[in-house]
Amino acid sequence: MIENSQARKVSSESNQSQTLYVGSLEKGFRVLEAFRDGPGDLGLTEIAARTGLDKSAAQRFTNTLQQLGYLEKDPRSRRYRPAVRLMDFAYTYLQHDQLAEIAMSRLIEASKIFGTTVNLCVLIDTAIIYTVRIPHEKASFPATVPGRRMPAFCTAGGTVILAYRSREEAEAVIDASDRTAITDKTVTDRTAVMERIAEARDRGYGIGIGQALPNEISVAAPVLDNRGRAIAAVQIPAYMPQWTPQEAREKLAPLAMETARSISGMLRPTE
Amino acid sequence: MIENSQARKVSSESNQSQTLYVGSLEKGFRVLEAFRDGPGDLGLTEIAARTGLDKSAAQRFTNTLQQLGYLEKDPRSRRYRPAVRLMDFAYTYLQHDQLAEIAMSRLIEASKIFGTTVNLCVLIDTAIIYTVRIPHEKASFPATVPGRRMPAFCTAGGTVILAYRSREEAEAVIDASDRTAITDKTVTDRTAVMERIAEARDRGYGIGIGQALPNEISVAAPVLDNRGRAIAAVQIPAYMPQWTPQEAREKLAPLAMETARSISGMLRPTE
DNA sequence: CCCATAAGTATTATATTGTAATACTTTTTG
DNA sequence: CAAAAAGTATTACAATATAATACTTATGGG
Incomplete structure (x- = not known):
């Protein structure tokens, strides 16, 4: 006899449903x-x-x-x-994603400016997931694949999305995260991570240097809904030594911000 | 009382399995x-x-x-x-796809030569499905999305894959296809379609002009396993009037063939 | 604005369907 | 080559999925 086991998350609204669960x-x-x-x-x-x-x-x-x-x-x-x-499922999802549709042409344009990869990512649980990727250099294969997940806490995309959510939400995500270091530079300390999020908010973009890959600089800017809440991020990776952190801040961050802003402006109002 | 209904396809080997089917x-x-x-x-x-x-x-x-x-x-x-x-499923699939991994960097390189989109597609039933896309121009949104399916019979990718399969297999796919015209130029006649497949074999690449989109020229070259059987195609779309059919034949077809050949050469032998 | 109809939700008795134990076959490995 | 491990097939059993139905909430035409 098997116990009903694995406590299953129960959706917040309307739930009698053990019987509506297959x-x-x-x-x-x-x-x-x-x-x-x-x-x-x-x-x-x-x-x-x-x-x-x-x-x-x-x-x-x-x-x-x-x-x-x-x-x-x-x-x-x-x-x-x-x-x-x-x-098929990727197509099913993307076909229904208004955001991806709006973003696509702008991401392509953005990728041409400096010949860099440009990605769109969204938050899911404590991770970000890349939904659209416009690859321009041969990074590691997994880094070029759509659907890839990365921890939110140590990625530019993750921090900048949380920067444009409520403080409570950001804290909840960080607290729920498995903050295992990925590189030897990964910032894992709760306070330090929250600090990085605050910085992202101040600057309008997130940046990570060697946080997820040793030689990678990653910048990301938020796509905002009409209430100023982040629903996604435009993320641009660059690799050292071809790029320096300063160059990334001066060139790629503004590009990411401009692209994200342009996408935000096209969103049909929520509500 | 519900009849067992929907005759279910039964896999060719080892099958008792009504009882192993959920x-x-x-x-x-x-x-x-x-x-x-x-x-x-x-x-x-x-x-x-x-x-x-x-x-x-x-x-x-x-x-x-x-x-x-x-x-x-x-x-x-x-x-x-x-x-x-x-x-997640896209990542799950691509992560396991040796072909996509090998192809990725080569497709990126290829896309830079003329600044065109470059895609990788494989055959599934009577369709092709794009597994990797390196988009470079703003085509219609669905045309930029991975996981998208198109009928094999009227696409350059489909015809060139079938060109490097057995005649029987090609005929079986064409016969099983719903050959509804997509544009007013779509070739739907069985004999004419088989002719296009034969041509693709002769030339080493497939080409379609306005077959799937009115102003689109599409060229595709086969990725071959060590027995010379096509397992995928490198496909490059170009748009009229910026590109003419002749230019596409002279520049894009060789690029597709070279890229496909390079990928073929890197495949770990089947068997 | 209100009624009529359609869409979505909740409940429950029933047996169909999924289950897991087991025996059998094939493959791997020491 | 023996022994163990992995995969496959079969079957009796009941737990789980099912579908009928009653109920609630939305929608749109008059």
């Missing part, structure tokens, strides 16, 4: 999520281990996902990997 | 897929209509997907829309 669906997604952690194919046993499902369940969901076309199975190794069909 | 998972994905067709939020009733689920089922799956964070609900209108979290 647990099987959650389990299916858990299997897909198991592939998010790292590259490499997974065997049945490893999937079971990562998801907390038993072997039978892993078998069933894995099989179902394969039949649906979301997983591929290598008949030799009998291991699974994500299938192209998953890309 | 129908609820399929229904959940059907709900997400309902959002793929077009932009705009959906209400419960419309979701039920599009998915073929009854109101209760739509209610259950919609609620579950919302709790999982894949759908958002507007409390005012009580309508649903895709949530950012769907972008």
Whole structure:
């Protein structure tokens, strides 16, 4: 007998719903999520281990996902990997994202000014997630991929979004964050992080030097709704030694701010 | 009493599995897929209509997907829309895609030569799906979004991939395709389409002029595995009148071919 | 402005569907 | 080559998903 286990987050409004919740669906997604952690194919046993499902369940969901076309199975190794069909979801999301639509052409323009990569990111839980990327240099592969998550607390995008949210919200996010250092320069101290957020607010842009990658400078400016609340950030990475922090502040920060402002101005009013 | 309905495709190898198939998972994905067709939020009733689920089922799956964070609900209108979290799947897929990883830097380089957009696409069923996009001009928004599908039969990418598959496979795909014209120049006739595929094979690249968009020229070259079979295509769009078909053939086609060849050469041998 | 209709929400009894135990086969590895 | 591990198939069981229905909230035409 299995206890109902895993306390499930219950949405704030209107909730009787244990009975309107389909647990099987959650389990299916858990299997897909198991592939998010790292590259490499997974065997049945490893999937079971990562998801907390038993072997039978892993078998069933894995099989179902394969039949649906979301997983591929290598008949030799009998291991699974994500299938192209998953890309449908990116399209589904982006097609509905008014922000991405407005931003796209402006991000492309911005990327041409100095020939840099330009990204759009939004906050989700304690992370930022890149929704649109206009890559211009060969950074590490994961850094060029849409859908990539990074911790909000140590990224320029994350800090500048929090800078344009309420103090309470910013603190809540920082407190909920796993603030493990990524590089030896990553600022993890709560007060210091809050300080960086305050700075971002003062300057109108966030900047991180070697926070997430040793040789990376990252600047980001907020996309604001009509109440002045950040809903996203335009982020521009630059790499040392080609760029210096000062150059980034003088050239890239204004570009990010101008681009973000232009996007903000086009948003259809919330409410 | 509901008949077991919807004859389900049964995977070719090893199949007893009605019992290893979780129908609820399929229904959940059907709900997400309902959002793929077009932009705009959906209400419960419309979701039920599009998915073929009854109101209760739509209610259950919609609620579950919302709790999982894949759908958002507007409390005012009580309508649903895709949530950012769907972008996770793009990352999950791309992170595991050796091809995308190899291709990325080369596509970026290629895009700089003439300042054009450069895409990577793969075949899925009768469609191509863009997995990597390096956008350089403001085309229509959907045309810049990864995960976008287009019919294989009328795209340069689709025809050139089929050109480097077996004749049987190419015919099977064309026959299975819904060959509705997209522009007034779209070639839909079976023989004519097969002819275009043969031409692509002869020249080493595919080209379409106004096939999918009135003023678009599209060229594409095949990425080949070690047996000479196409696994993807490098596709470059150009727009008239800035580009003429002849210029595209002389400049963009060679660029696409060179880029595709370079990617092919880096693939770890299949098998 | 108000009524009629449609859309969305909540509840519950029922059995279909998902479950997990187990035995079997294939692969890996020491 | 033996032993263990990984993957596959089968089945009896009941927990979970289901769909009918009653209820509440919105919408739009007269």
